[in-house]
Amino acid sequence: MPFTSLPSTIPRAPLGLAAEPTSLVPCHRARGRIPFPARRRGIRAAASTVESLPAKTAPARPLYLGLDFGTSGARAAVIDDDGRLVQDVKCGYGEGADADWPAAWKRVLFELIGSLDPDIRSEVVSLAFDGTSGTALLVDPRDGAPLAPPKLYNEAQEGRAVEAAKAIAPAAHTATAPSSTLCKLLSWWLEEESNEDCEEVHNLAAFKGGSGGEGGGGCRGGGSSGWRRTAASRGLTTLGPTVNDSDRSNRSSNQGGSAAGSGCKGGEGTDPRVLATTGRGPYPLLLHQADWLAGLLYGMCDPYGNAGVSDWNNALKLGYDPASESYPGWLATQPFSPLLPPRVVSPGAPVAPLAPSAAARCGLRPDCLVCGGTTDSIAAFLAAGVTQAGQAVTSLGSTLAVKLLSTTRVDDAAYGVYSHRLGDVWLVGGASNSGGAVLRRFFTDQQLRDLTPALNPDRPTGLDYYPLPGPGERFPVADTGLQPRMSPRPKDDAVFLQGLLEGIAQIESDAYHRLAQLGASPLKEVLTAGGGAANPKWSLIRQRLLGVPLRAAEYGEACYGTALLARQGARKAASESLPRGQ
Numbered sequence: 001m002p003f004t005s006l007p008s009t010i011p012r013a014p015l016g017l018a019a020e021p022t023s024l025v026p027c028h029r030a031r032g033r034i035p036f037p038a039r040r041r042g043i044r045a046a047a048s049t050v051e052s053l054p055a056k057t058a059p060a061r062p063l064y065l066g067l068d069f070g071t072s073g074a075r076a077a078v079i080d081d082d083g084r085l086v087q088d089v090k091c092g093y094g095e096g097a098d099a100d101w102p103a104a105w106k107r108v109l110f111e112l113i114g115s116l117d118p119d120i121r122s123e124v125v126s127l128a129f130d131g132t133s134g135t136a137l138l139v140d141p142r143d144g145a146p147l148a149p150p151k152l153y154n155e156a157q158e159g160r161a162v163e164a165a166k167a168i169a170p171a172a173h174t175a176t177a178p179s180s181t182l183c184k185l186l187s188w189w190l191e192e193e194s195n196e197d198c199e200e201v202h203n204l205a206a207f208k209g210g211s212g213g214e215g216g217g218g219c220r221g222g223g224s225s226g227w228r229r230t231a232a233s234r235g236l237t238t239l240g241p242t243v244n245d246s247d248r249s250n251r252s253s254n255q256g257g258s259a260a261g262s263g264c265k266g267g268e269g270t271d272p273r274v275l276a277t278t279g280r281g282p283y284p285l286l287l288h289q290a291d292w293l294a295g296l297l298y299g300m301c302d303p304y305g306n307a308g309v310s311d312w313n314n315a316l317k318l319g320y321d322p323a324s325e326s327y328p329g330w331l332a333t334q335p336f337s338p339l340l341p342p343r344v345v346s347p348g349a350p351v352a353p354l355a356p357s358a359a360a361r362c363g364l365r366p367d368c369l370v371c372g373g374t375t376d377s378i379a380a381f382l383a384a385g386v387t388q389a390g391q392a393v394t395s396l397g398s399t400l401a402v403k404l405l406s407t408t409r410v411d412d413a414a415y416g417v418y419s420h421r422l423g424d425v426w427l428v429g430g431a432s433n434s435g436g437a438v439l440r441r442f443f444t445d446q447q448l449r450d451l452t453p454a455l456n457p458d459r460p461t462g463l464d465y466y467p468l469p470g471p472g473e474r475f476p477v478a479d480t481g482l483q484p485r486m487s488p489r490p491k492d493d494a495v496f497l498q499g500l501l502e503g504i505a506q507i508e509s510d511a512y513h514r515l516a517q518l519g520a521s522p523l524k525e526v527l528t529a530g531g532g533a534a535n536p537k538w539s540l541i542r543q544r545l546l547g548v549p550l551r552a553a554e555y556g557e558a559c560y561g562t563a564l565l566a567r568q569g570a571r572k573a574a575s576e577s578l579p580r581g582q
């Protein structure tokens with residue numbers, strides 16, 4: 001499907017957001033805020049090109065909220081109808097968050113929204129989320145309660161799950177990458193469990209392309225898997241690793257991207273899958289981080305009775321096909337298909353209105369619309385306002401993610417390359433495990449700022465590092481065993497830092513060369529988002545390697561891009577006079 005330009009529905013470059021990287025601390029306003037309507041002065045001028053709003057000019061109502069749940073913290077932006085920033089707030093996840101990520105994300109969600117000015121919050125008519133891509137949760141579809149710890153975006157799964165994914169998906173499909181959401185779902189699915197935890201024991205052979213009886217999952221003696229026991233204790237229908245054909249036909253998988261109801265109490269649609277299992281509870285549900293956070297706000301049930309809504313971008317690594325806007329047959333016919341999100345929408349599409357309890361808790365309007373989300377690197381791409389084929393955005397955050405606007409779609413899991421759909425264009429790229437998280441192993445943000453003046457981009461160190469936070473790389477080399485290369489360490493920290501920055505810059509350059517080798521549109525310009533965009537010396541190092549113009553995205557914050565999606569969704573709902581949330 002060749003695409004030649006951004007459709008009109010993709011938001012144009014915003015009118016102003018000075019992205020100032022600041023360290024993440026408990027929720028606080030990320031910059032001088034513009035109380036609305038208390039203070040009439042305009043937004044703060046961005047680095048160079050944006051005129052401040054004339055004094056006494058109130059932001060154009062209504063307002064829209066974007067919420068970014070990144071690797072190291074979360075950030076929210078409220079924009080007005082002209083795309084001007086009204087307020088943005090940041091929140092760290094706090095010490096010990098990794099002991100219970102869903103609890104941390106949920107806490108920060110309500111803290112973030114609660115830290116917005118009430119007079120601004122009350123004017124927000126729609127919101128959307130972006131999260132780290134491939135971060136997966138297995139939950140109770142009725143209330144979103146996690147059934148097991150989430151599997152994070154960069155967690156490569158073990159061989160058995162990867163083998164199973166490769167057995168069912170097309171060759172080189174991004175869903176076969178070890179850190180894909182499909183591999184995470186298969187890891188849960190193939191977990192062994194004791195017979196008493198299985199409500200149904202079935203012949204493994206029916207598992208299409210699975211690893212068969214030996215070594216496969218299934219009900220047998222031995223340790224029970226946490227998620228199935230938790231699901232059973234909550235009255236959910238826990239599927240075995242396979243269902244036989246007759247059983248599966250009774251469950252009539254509704255995975256067409258817009259399923260009839262599934263799992264919701266009192267949803268309009270009835271879910272034949274639930275009825276087919278003699279009236280027991282619904283199936284567990286797989287959601288991505290952004291889907292789950294949105295579900296907490298609309299009550300996990302959309303107006304169609306779907307328990308669980310995802311979007312084209314988050315669902316890509318699960319195997320969803322954004323070109324056909326559906327789950328492909330090889331996925332929809334699998335025995336675990338009842339666990340897939342029953343509805344997948346385009347980024348920014350209207351999903352559902354807030355649940356009354358969430359509206360009351362957040363101080364948001366009861367008719368505030370939750371819209372389809374995206375991933376953090378695509379949100380940063382949207383914020384940058386890129387519109388032409390050949391333009392690219394490098395997100396230099398905790399990880400290095402590249403997105404090239406291409407007229408041709410490119411997917412090759414052998415190199416960790418995949419294409420996201422946005423409107424009617426393709427964002428070709430991938431995400432390396434390298435990036436700022438490696439720098440933070442050695443330097444604080446302040447130390448980075450202090451050392452940067454001593455860097456000398458014109459005198460390469462020759463250290464030839466491959467900086468990684470640990471073994472394993474996703475892109476442009478897809479190798480779960482790739483070892484970090486960051487020695488010898490010079491005595492001079494500035495030289496060591498320059499070696500690390502050169503190493504990450506080389507990965508970025510190799511990434512874009514890989515995309516060109518695979519047939520993506522030729523690279524013309526690179527915009528940079530994320531914390532690393534603030535380092536001018538690093539930009540010079542990168543520029544030398546990339547060989548195309550490089551500049552910091554004027555509006556690099558992912559939450560801004562996601563706020564643009566919320567604006568798009570509200571306008572779509574209004575233009576189609578859809579009942580809120582359809």
Ligand SMILES: Nc1ncnc2c1ncn2[C@@H]1O[C@H](COP(=O)(O)OP(=O)(O)O)[C@@H](O)[C@H]1O
Pocket residue numbers: 021070071072073396397398399435436437438439440445448449452529530531532534535538
């Ligand atoms: N001056 C700097 N030079 C290079 N890297 C920086 C600088 N300041 C911050 N960073 C890096 O930016 C990263 C944080 O960027 P951010 O976009 O907030 O990440 P994320 O959203 O992925 O958590 C940190 O890992 C940090 O090492």
Ligand SMILES: O=C(CO)[C@H](O)[C@H](O)COP(=O)(O)O
Pocket residue numbers: 070071131132133134153313375376377378399400401429430431432
């Ligand atoms: O590294 C990541 C987390 O920050 C994600 O993997 C990154 O978002 C890239 O994934 P995608 O290209 O699907 O957005």
